Amino acid sequence: MDAIGIVNYLVGFAIMAAIYAVFALGLNVHWGFTGLFNIGIAGFFALGAYTSALMTTKPPDPALFEDFVFGGNWSETHFLDLGIDLWFFLGLAAAAAVCGIIALIIGYVTLRLRDDYLAIATLGIAETVRLFFLNEKWAANGSKGLYRIPAFLEGWVSPEHYDYLYLVVVLVVLSALFLAVERAVKSPWGRVLRAIREDEVAAEASGKNVFRFKLQAFIFGAVIMGVGGALFAHNIRFLSPLTFDPLLATFVIWAMLMVGGSGNNRGAILGAFVVWGIWTGTQFLPGIFSDPNFRFFMIGVLIVAVILLRPGGILGEERRITRAADS
Amino acid sequence: MEEQPILELRDVVKDFGGVRAVDQCSLRVMPGAVAGLIGPNGAGKTTLFNLVSGAMPPTSGEILFRGRRIDGMRMHQTFELGLVRTFQIPREMKRMTVLENLMLVPAPQLGERPWTSWLIPWMVDRQERRIESQALEVLEFVSLSHLADEYAGNLSGGQKKLLEFARTLMAQPRMVLLDEPGAGVNRTLLRELSAGILRASVERGITFVIIEHDMRLVMALCDPIIVMANGAVIAEGPPSNVQQDPRVLEAYLGSSFSGAA
Numbered sequence: 001m002d003a004i005g006i007v008n009y010l011v012g013f014a015i016m017a018a019i020y021a022v023f024a025l026g027l028n029v030h031w032g033f034t035g036l037f038n039i040g041i042a043g044f045f046a047l048g049a050y051t052s053a054l055m056t057t058k059p060p061d062p063a064l065f066e067d068f069v070f071g072g073n074w075s076e077t078h079f080l081d082l083g084i085d086l087w088f089f090l091g092l093a094a095a096a097a098v099c100g101i102i103a104l105i106i107g108y109v110t111l112r113l114r115d116d117y118l119a120i121a122t123l124g125i126a127e128t129v130r131l132f133f134l135n136e137k138w139a140a141n142g143s144k145g146l147y148r149i150p151a152f153l154e155g156w157v158s159p160e161h162y163d164y165l166y167l168v169v170v171l172v173v174l175s176a177l178f179l180a181v182e183r184a185v186k187s188p189w190g191r192v193l194r195a196i197r198e199d200e201v202a203a204e205a206s207g208k209n210v211f212r213f214k215l216q217a218f219i220f221g222a223v224i225m226g227v228g229g230a231l232f233a234h235n236i237r238f239l240s241p242l243t244f245d246p247l248l249a250t251f252v253i254w255a256m257l258m259v260g261g262s263g264n265n266r267g268a269i270l271g272a273f274v275v276w277g278i279w280t281g282t283q284f285l286p287g288i289f290s291d292p293n294f295r296f297f298m299i300g301v302l303i304v305a306v307i308l309l310r311p312g313g314i315l316g317e318e319r320r321i322t323r324a325a326d327s
Numbered sequence: 328m329e330e331q332p333i334l335e336l337r338d339v340v341k342d343f344g345g346v347r348a349v350d351q352c353s354l355r356v357m358p359g360a361v362a363g364l365i366g367p368n369g370a371g372k373t374t375l376f377n378l379v380s381g382a383m384p385p386t387s388g389e390i391l392f393r394g395r396r397i398d399g400m401r402m403h404q405t406f407e408l409g410l411v412r413t414f415q416i417p418r419e420m421k422r423m424t425v426l427e428n429l430m431l432v433p434a435p436q437l438g439e440r441p442w443t444s445w446l447i448p449w450m451v452d453r454q455e456r457r458i459e460s461q462a463l464e465v466l467e468f469v470s471l472s473h474l475a476d477e478y479a480g481n482l483s484g485g486q487k488k489l490l491e492f493a494r495t496l497m498a499q500p501r502m503v504l505l506d507e508p509g510a511g512v513n514r515t516l517l518r519e520l521s522a523g524i525l526r527a528s529v530e531r532g533i534t535f536v537i538i539e540h541d542m543r544l545v546m547a548l549c550d551p552i553i554v555m556a557n558g559a560v561i562a563e564g565p566p567s568n569v570q571q572d573p574r575v576l577e578a579y580l581g582s583s584f585s586g587a588a
Contacts, residue, residue: 180445188454191431192431194420194422198420199421202420205382205413206431206498209403320424321476
């Protein structure tokens, strides 16, 4: 591979790692700060991706025998001519909204109950979403998948340089989400979330409506995951239910947060790059070492190593020493 | 006109399966009192706290706080009315600093709405400064200032007890339920703790109900003393009366003792 090829590979890698970092941030809001055990990230991943894709993709041409009925076609609709592709942001917003509403419903039903019920419900919703898109062909072409998903600002640069542009887009969104999450969890709101993570009963005895805060955190994290799903859809530009298997859409993200440092937003992003680097890097190893099963095994080894050597993850949670009164 | 009780229980019952932990319990606590709640293990004292604070609903009966029904309310709701409790086994937020444990408490805080940190951070900061200086004062009050930035999980058992007490002071409550505040606290700190309770009672008019097994502390600090056994109140009154009540001796020492006496 020549130098350009390596750069292009790294850009493609960075796009995916940054998209995974968005999910790791969302999971950090759920698990790292609030202690909500979401093991169905794949569900929000798929909902976000399909929502934005279906809203922006052209409706299928009957002559092509495509088996889905709805394409929102926002990419061809002129909402407001600002000279940029407004549909992209509307797709992101729609993905975020759908995930937020689903999180509101699941959270409202399960967050009053013991923690285990949220885990079961999230796992259930992930499988339901995946099986829905697999079996209901009219929705998104079933296992054959949804393709010709539009790309953001496609005409702006030549196709061979498009990835550079999209990397910038993804990094801008990631940075904005990072700042939003960082702000929120360092505020008194975040303090209540961490208190809930530490001891729900004590948080309740400190006058906090634990259910309300848990619901807010669950929705916030799910909204971030929805945005991640939409970014993913417009990068890969092809979606099939197979994309959202629990291994690559839930387990890997948990690994990223554990390795990088649960409760630390920089750690979540770092973990996404480290784990995605190991996952994609190991495919170049010779023989059996590039086998997917072996590579998952390596990620398992990495998690165990991190837990043994640095239980809080590479970065770990910072102790918050607030001294506003002195400054 | 007779003064209204701040807390009143009417025929409160709590069953756990077939076990009746609290049995037709009725009592009144007057405003400003420092009441002691004593009784042998399993008398139902902590369960009573759980019912009053809203940690669990009673099976039947009525609980009134400042004339208002509170049975069936949740803990954060009774907190909002000014009723705060501590736990027998301290429940601190382990991976949060001592200072943060206290800054959590005051309510309502503007910054507890997620959007405020994005839209009006300066207003949140101003409130944070105020809450922080309040928390530092309370830490001074319970002699934990030097541990402000320590993780609460690293405190000793006695220090955690003091942190529990400090948490109630942050709430600016009308009434505080203390569940064995003295357990594990050394003698010197214990004296400061009782002085702190008395001062909070006199200066801030806070009403206390205190579960405590340290009889010296209870007899010195509390009046009236309420004695529970088998889920019901068996005696109530000033320390001197309660100490001589044959029903109390029987509850603590068994019927053979009171029979012999």
